[in-house]
């Protein structure tokens with residue numbers, strides 16, 4: 001096995017005195033889709049936000065392409081090739097679709113902008129139609145596409161997505177997962193956080209199950225889909 | 238009141254209004270980005286005014302050089318205050334930040350009193366003369382003030398809407414966390430916002446001196462309050478709102494004076510503010526400011 005792209009080792013994260021992440025370790029290899037699944041409040045978002053630098057672990061190590069991220073500011077982490085599509089999309093509601101995508105390209109030379117916009121518009125034709133529209137007027141599904149497109153504009157070596165299917169109608173959920181699948185086939189490396197365990201495990205190469213700040217189970221997507229424990233706890237079977 | 242008096246008062250109103258607008262922009266931009274009512278902003282104008290005063294009366298510099306020095310001093314001061322006093326409080330409650338700003342304001346006013354003396358320093362008009370158009374006399378100072386303000390606002394609008402830094406400013410003011418996830422540096426963007434706001438205050442200080450050629454340690458507080466009201470009236474956080482608010486307050490004041498009610502000027506301004514806020518709590522062009530994370 002080659003050195004992992006992202007390696008998280010025994011991190012502990014606190015909110016004041018609340019111990020939200022209790023010593024978790026995982027890794028993502030280049031080209032993989034890895035998913036973290038778990039119930040609401042398990043610590044999934046806290047984990048992604050810590051990798052992205054928005055939160056600091058009290059102990060433990062996070063390395064990306066062999067370099068430690070522990071002391072790197074969140075905006076510098078983006079320059080290193082790590083991008084987060086945050087929970088709740090967090091698109092810039094008062095800016096246009098195109099301006100949101102330009103913000104996504106903040107780390108990139110201006111000369112690449114046109115080609116990169118084109119690439120995102122090919123993935124998300126809806127965004128092309130609405131490029132001059134204010135993001136606040138988009139539907140939830142369109143905002144999610146914008147958030148994903150915006151993250152792709154920085155040419156991430158690893159893209160992290162925090163519950164991209166949250167609050168979307170089933171047909172849109174399917175569409176979002178189709179796009180995740182096609183990004184994967186293009187060679188993207190993805191760390192996917194989901195409550196929708198069924199869908200996440202179906203696209204994932206490997207998965208970790210998170211419960212109250214600890215990893216309680218790990219395996220390939222297929223193994224977990226077939227595991228009785230998971231079927232009972234997360235798949236409602 | 239005849240037509241030419243009315244026109245003259247409108248031009249007067251536009252002249253003071255454009256100064257209010259320039260200063261209001263600084264309040265609004267800083268509030269938009271870090272939710273701070275920067276009470277020290279008015280005092281930046283005072284410092285700019287002293288720079289102009291001494292440049293011209295003591296050192297006999299060309300007025301244009303005085304303007305450049307005033308803008309440079311305002312920017313340096315604004316960014317220093319931000320770095321020294323506000324940056325360490327980035328994640329502190331907004332109230333701590335507000336109290337710090339009031340403290341900085343006292344510091345600047347008392348510092349100026351110590352250095353320059355408490356007396357009002359008067360100087361000769363910087364731009365004397367006027368031109369008669371029909372029966373209306375317009376001072377060159379008014380023409381320059383209105384022109385410079387409109388040009389400054391045009392450049393600012395272009396900067397905020399079309400440059401990478403301007404868009405980053407808007408992104409930070411909407412969602413700091415998400416902006417960082419784009420690779421945007423908060424430190425750089427916030428400092429830039431203070432620099433732009435202070436530069437506008439520096440320009441405002443020169444234009445203010447063109448209208449009232451005197452500097453005093455407390456001159457920034459009244460002007461600051463008027464500009465602050467303008468920013469709130471227009472919708473704090475909104476750039477076009479600050480411009481609109483400035484012009485409304487300036488015009489209102491001069492039209493009230495024109496009907497010989499100038500002693501009621503400030504009261505009317507406050508009444509208008511209160512009525513607008515009752516009808517639209519976010520100000521005329523304001524949008525709801527969401528809690529920052």
Ligand SMILES: Nc1ncnc2c1ncn2[C@@H]1O[C@H](COP(=O)(O)OP(=O)(O)O)[C@@H](O)[C@H]1O
Nearest residue numbers: 015018020038039040041042043044045046047
């Ligand atoms: N800002 C916060 N302050 C305090 N506690 C928090 C905060 N954010 C999350 N938590 C707590 O941390 C735990 C993990 O939350 P989170 O990472 O958001 O879970 P998930 O994304 O898996 O739903 C939860 O118990 C949650 O209540």
Ligand SMILES: [Mg+2]
Nearest residue numbers: 044045046087
């Ligand atoms: Mg979450």
